[in-house]
Amino acid sequence: MDGATVAKLQNMNDEDVMEQLQDGVVQAFDIIVHRYKDRLHNFLYRYTHNHEDCEDLVQETFLRVYRSRHSYQRIAKLSTWMYTIALNLAKSMYKKKKRMTLISIHADESDPDDREMEITDTNILQDDELHLKNSMGELEKALEELNDNFKEVIVLRDIQQLTYEEISEITGAAMGTVKSRINRARSQLQELIGDYVGPETF
Known part of the structure; x- marks a missing residue:
């Protein structure tokens, strides 16, 4: 070469x-x-x-x-x-x-x-670690409750951290549809686990 x-x-x-x-x-x-x-x-x-x-x-x-x-x-x-x-x-x-x-x-x-996932408190207690593990498990289960369209955009936006424009191009959905799906997916996750706040969760 x-x-x-x-x-x-x-x-x-x-x-x-x-x-x-x-x-x-x-x-x-x-x-x-x-x-x-x-x-x-x-x-x-x-x-x-x-x-x-x-x-x-x-x-x-x-x-x-x-x-x-x-x-x-x-x-x-x-x-x-x-x-x-x-x-x-x-x-x-x-x-x-x-x-x-x-x-x-x-x-x-x-x-x-x-x-x-970033944890700012390096002196996290064992009870806190257990709570965190349980919370992450709850979030994983909640993601499975979403329909494929909602799950797809949440993975692309909140995990892969792509822009709305990129998600629109990748999924073939209009920008407004992408934003709506993300908002509705986050709302459903909040209903399921109570404290989902989007990218800051990860």
């Missing part, structure tokens, strides 16, 4: 790297895989809660990205385009298996960069 080419690619933004891939620079695909494999794993793990299924989906996502590279247009961010592919694959897997396992708000143990 040409080191100079790789170094040049590493300094490019995602969209420029994708353009290089479209122009036949094969090293560009390796750069994209390197940048997104962990992010896609983290994203898809929230839907499958199964590392084997998650790995299959990540590989299939990259395969689709490569095969469909010429259909990508710079009017969309590369990340948004890839998340859309990944989400559609996850939905297809769900339909095939007729099940959706528990969405975890805990960190993915296989990903050292995955964000954990």
Whole structure:
């Protein structure tokens, strides 16, 4: 592999790297895989809660990205385009298996960069730890009570912390619909567990 080419690619933004891939620079695909494999794993793990299924989906996502590279247009961010592919694959897997396992708000143990819930009090008492664990468990169960549309936008917004614009592009729903679903999902979670406040919870 040409080191100079790789170094040049590493300094490019995602969209420029994708353009290089479209122009036949094969090293560009390796750069994209390197940048997104962990992010896609983290994203898809929230839907499958199964590392084997998650790995299959990540590989299939990259395969689709490569095969469909010429259909990508710079009017969309590369990340948004890839998340859309990944989400559609996850939905297809769900339909095939007729099940959706528990969405975890805990960190993915296989990903050292995955964000954990922040606890400011480093001297938290054992009783507090138990309460926190129980609260997180309640939230996980409450997420399962949401319909798929609500669950989807909550994962994208409150866990993946994507913008409303990105969620709109990924889900294909209008901006107003996205905001409405997020608000209604949060309201339902508050009814179910009483103290859900959105991103600050995580």
